[in-house]
Amino acid sequence: xxxxxxxxxxxxxxxxxxxxxxxxxxxxxxxxxxxxxxxxxxxxxxxxxxxxxxxxxxxxxxxxxxxxxxxxxxxxxxxxxxxxxxxxxxxxxxxxxxxxxxxxxxxxxxxxxxxxxxxxxxxxxxxxxxxxxxxxxxxxxxxxxxxxxxxxxxxxxxxxxxxxxxxxxxxxxxxxxxxxxxxxxxxxxxxxxxxxxxxxxxxxxxxxxxxxxxxxxxxxxxxxxxxxxxxxxxxxxxxxxxxxxxxxxxxxxxxxxxxxxxxxxxxxxxxxxxxxxxxxxxxxxxxxxxxxxxxxxxxxxxxxxxxxxxxxxxxxxxxxxxxxxxxxxxxxxxxxxxxxxxxxxxxxxxxxxxxxxxxxxxxxxxxxxxxxxxxxxxxxxxxxxxxxxxxxxxxxxxxxxxxxxxxxxxxxxxxxxx
Amino acid sequence: xxxxxxxxxxxxxxxxxxxxxxxxxxxxxxxxxxxxxxxxxxxxxxxxxxxxxxxxxxxxxxxxxxxxxxxxxxxxxxxxxxxxxxxxxxxxxxxxxxxxxxxxxxxxxxxxxxxxxxxxxxxxxxxxxxxxxxxxxxxxxxxxxxxxxxxxxxxxxxxxxxxxxxxxxxxxxxxxxxxxxxxxxxxxxxxxxxxxxxxxxxxxxxxxxxxxxxxxxxxxxxxxxxxxxxxxxxxxxxxxxxxxxxxxxxxxxxxxxxxxxxxxxxxxxxxxxxxxxxxxxxxxxxxxxxxxxxxxxxxxxxxxxxxxxxxxxxxxxxxxxxxxxxxxxxxxxxxxxxxxxxxxxxxxxxxxxxxxxxxxxxxxxxxxxxxxxxxxxxxxxxxxxxxxxxxxxxxxxxxxxxxxxxxxxxxxxxxxxx
Numbered sequence: 010x011x012x013x014x015x016x017x018x019x020x021x022x023x024x025x026x027x028x029x030x031x032x033x034x035x036x037x038x039x040x041x042x043x044x045x046x047x048x049x050x051x052x053x054x055x056x057x058x059x060x061x062x063x064x065x066x067x068x069x070x071x072x073x074x075x076x077x078x079x080x081x082x083x084x085x086x087x088x089x090x091x092x093x094x095x096x097x098x099x100x101x102x103x104x105x106x107x108x109x110x111x112x113x114x115x116x117x118x119x120x121x122x123x124x125x126x127x128x129x130x131x132x133x134x135x136x137x138x139x140x141x142x143x144x145x146x147x148x149x150x151x152x153x154x155x156x157x158x159x160x161x162x163x164x165x166x167x168x169x170x171x172x173x174x175x176x177x178x179x180x181x182x183x184x185x186x187x188x189x190x191x192x193x194x195x196x197x198x199x200x201x202x203x204x205x206x207x208x209x210x211x212x213x214x215x216x217x218x219x220x221x222x223x224x225x226x227x228x229x230x231x232x233x234x235x236x237x238x239x240x241x242x243x244x245x246x247x248x249x250x251x252x253x254x255x256x257x258x259x260x261x262x263x264x265x266x267x268x269x270x271x272x273x274x275x276x277x278x279x280x281x282x283x284x285x286x287x288x289x290x291x292x293x294x295x296x297x298x299x300x301x302x303x304x305x306x307x308x309x310x311x312x313x314x315x316x317x318x319x320x321x322x323x324x325x326x327x328x329x330x331x332x333x334x335x336x337x338x339x340x341x342x343x344x345x346x347x348x349x350x351x352x353x354x355x356x357x358x359x360x361x362x363x364x365x366x367x368x369x370x371x372x373x374x375x376x377x378x379x380x381x382x383x384x385x386x387x388x389x390x391x392x393x394x395x396x397x398x399x400x401x402x403x404x405x406x407x408x409x410x411x412x413x414x415x416x417x418x419x420x421x422x423x424x425x426x427x
Numbered sequence: 428x429x430x431x432x433x434x435x436x437x438x439x440x441x442x443x444x445x446x447x448x449x450x451x452x453x454x455x456x457x458x459x460x461x462x463x464x465x466x467x468x469x470x471x472x473x474x475x476x477x478x479x480x481x482x483x484x485x486x487x488x489x490x491x492x493x494x495x496x497x498x499x500x501x502x503x504x505x506x507x508x509x510x511x512x513x514x515x516x517x518x519x520x521x522x523x524x525x526x527x528x529x530x531x532x533x534x535x536x537x538x539x540x541x542x543x544x545x546x547x548x549x550x551x552x553x554x555x556x557x558x559x560x561x562x563x564x565x566x567x568x569x570x571x572x573x574x575x576x577x578x579x580x581x582x583x584x585x586x587x588x589x590x591x592x593x594x595x596x597x598x599x600x601x602x603x604x605x606x607x608x609x610x611x612x613x614x615x616x617x618x619x620x621x622x623x624x625x626x627x628x629x630x631x632x633x634x635x636x637x638x639x640x641x642x643x644x645x646x647x648x649x650x651x652x653x654x655x656x657x658x659x660x661x662x663x664x665x666x667x668x669x670x671x672x673x674x675x676x677x678x679x680x681x682x683x684x685x686x687x688x689x690x691x692x693x694x695x696x697x698x699x700x701x702x703x704x705x706x707x708x709x710x711x712x713x714x715x716x717x718x719x720x721x722x723x724x725x726x727x728x729x730x731x732x733x734x735x736x737x738x739x740x741x742x743x744x745x746x747x748x749x750x751x752x753x754x755x756x757x758x759x760x761x762x763x764x765x766x767x768x769x770x771x772x773x774x775x776x777x778x779x780x781x782x783x784x785x786x787x788x789x790x791x792x793x794x795x796x797x798x799x800x801x802x803x804x805x806x807x808x809x810x811x812x813x814x815x816x817x818x819x820x821x822x823x824x825x826x827x828x829x830x831x832x833x834x835x836x837x838x839x840x841x842x843x844x845x
Contacts, residue, residue, distance in 0.1 A: 297723025298716030305715025
């Protein structure tokens with residue numbers, strides 16, 4: 010093992026029966042990448058002694074940094090701590106600073122007015138052959154073990170506790186310990202061109218890329234993200250080289266380029282609104298608040314987002330959004346006429362510069378022969394211009410909602426930049 | 428290897444740099460569980476020849492069913508197909524039915540009016556030593572290889588294509604091929620009691636559980652889900668035994684039990700509204716449409732959900748929700764008085780039986796000394812009763828929004844069942 014690389018091991022039966030989706034691994038991988046440490050593998054195992062033991066053996070044979078999350082709770086399905094203790098040949102001892110921290114959390118933060126349970130005191134017991142990493146946000150401390158030149162970090166599975174420990178303890182420690190290389194990514198988003206067409210266009214570009222730069226295609230929502238990744242030793246050289254290639258790539262996709270940053274469509278809309286000092290409102294039927302949720306997931310969105318009327322029923326469309334009854338009855342809720350009314354009226358109601366409106370049938374029920382499940386009408390408007398668009402998606406409810414939201418935001422961007 | 432078990436291998440650099448969250452594995456694990464096949468491990472590797480090759484070796488040493496997703500796209504970063512071809516000692520040949528299917532998709536479904544590109548025709552080339560599994564929804568076919576009694580399924584990484592193949596091809600094939608055991612889960616949700624307290628209460632119950640039944644604690648959103656899992660050979664016996672234990676468990680947590688099904692809070696609210704033949708509306712400030720999104724993520728929610736006013740600004744609170752200016756100025760937007768007005772007014776505006784309102788500060792900015800980031804006021808109302816509650820969350824924006832939504836839905840449930 011001549012280079013630095015990491016493996017991530019996540020522990021928990023819930024991962025193997027599919028009861029929860031693992032978001033920790035992706036977050037950890039991002040943070041490691043930022044400091045130039047590539048992740049070699051990610052593995053999920055159950056709350057099972059042999060499976061965890063074998064994973065430790067296997068991963069330490071291919072990586073020199075092992076990040077372990079989960080299995081540290083106060084209940085008996087969590088076996089990671091005793092296992093690590095045995096794996097590294099230590100014994101459990103009470104760690105006084107951790108006990109004081111757990112006591113503090115119970116008295117001043119959780120404030121349930123309850124005495125410390127025996128099992129909470131047990132959380133302050135740690136193997137005597139590890140370095141304790143303080144978990145400011147929870148009761149289970151992080152632990153660092155070393156064996157055969159390999160570092161093993163054990164972190165709790167609760168996302169915000171794991172994130173706190175990574176930022177305050179793990180990342181600084183890794184930066185101190187390793188002279189890492191440098192990994193840089195450049196990502197751009199295209200729309201209006203399929204993956205195959207795009208690939209045909211980029212054949213020569215890709216073939217001429219230096220050996221340490223790779224190109225990846227990430228299709229989603231009917232758009233394609235392109236990512237250049239470069240490994241190198243010197244930060245300045247890597248940046249120079251990848252920026253040069255990225256500039257060339259951007260020229261090649263100029264006509265279909267949406268953004269040259271790794272950002273979401275709601276972030277693009279947010280930046281445009283902030284730059285233009287404009288405001289926006291939404292009127293959602295079929296997406297049921299999902300577009301509003303995307304827009305407001307951006308910190309600081311209250312500066313440009315006024316609000317929304319979610320008109321799931323005819324009555325709300327009529328009464329709150331003032332869509333005329335005749336239009337609703339004549340054309341139906343999923344029609345160009347209705348989304349046009351919706352977008353105009355919400356613009357006036359919320360007195361914003363821009364507005365978005367959607368109405369469609371997301372399924373599984375509600376389709377008709379001329380308006381099958383997946384039919385969507387979208388409208389975006391500024392004070393002087395209005396665009397409508399009809400689309401048809403052919404997936405399940407959840408995916409149809411996501412596709413509608415993404416493509417409506419894309420249409421809004423088009424209105425704002427054209 | 429005397430029992431049936433599965434490993435899931437997901438392929439893609441984007442998984443190792445944390446650019447995407449892997450939702451495929453969880454979905455696949457659920458489906459395998461339903462037919463009694465336990466998942467032994469999940470592993471993610473990059474678009475790297477050696478890493479994929481090693482993963483195939485390692486996983487086939489511990490599992491007899493290997494599900495592989497990703498790496499089958501039309502672009503050159505996808506190396507899975509040639510690798511599998513070499514791994515199993517075959518050669519690539521054109522598969523006529525797949526070519527016809529790809530041609531059909533381009534002509535009748537994608538309808539871009541473009542001729543089939545060379546790289547799309549290549550998608551119809553398959554190793555001559557595999558069984559082709561038809562991918563109704565996309566251009567890359569699924570493939571089944573067999574080696575040393577082990578089945579290897581290669582599926583595309585696009586979620587809905589993978590799901591279609593799993594349902595139509597993989598699951599029926601596994602059921603035909605293996606006499607699987609039986610896995611049953613029973614899940615319930617508690618609220619108002621911490622994980623440690625709950626564990627103390629269940630010490631004797633857990634100690635007395637039969638060896639083939641395990642208890643897991645899944646804390647989230649300040650609530651704790653409990654899951655019993657049982658492995659066995661005979662469906663009836665397993666059901667009888669786990670139901671008996673589950674009934675005992677339910678009695679022990681009777682006072683804090685929210686649901687005895689593995690369902691979300693929005694599904695609980697949906698069931699209650701359907702049973703009671705009632706309707707609901709929402710008025711959201713800080714959650715920005717997330718509560719509406721949760722409610723409308725349930726298929727059929729249009730039967731009971733009327734709509735929402737998302738009043739992100741003071742103006743919308745005042746103008747659309749008719750919250751009195753004096754109240755807003757005197758108490759501020761994040762106050763019991765304002766959420767009380769919001770919930771009453773949206774109930775009247777949308778003429779529903781129930782309504783929900785929230786107002787708070789989700790961060791990172793916007794906090795004040797007496798209303799720090801994480802402060803939330805929530806109100807739920809029926810026609811005769813109204814409950815308000817103040818909570819304080821101490822996490823990041825995204826988590827604070829999720830916690831607010833979950834706890835508001837919990838409060839709504841309380842109003843509906845009490």
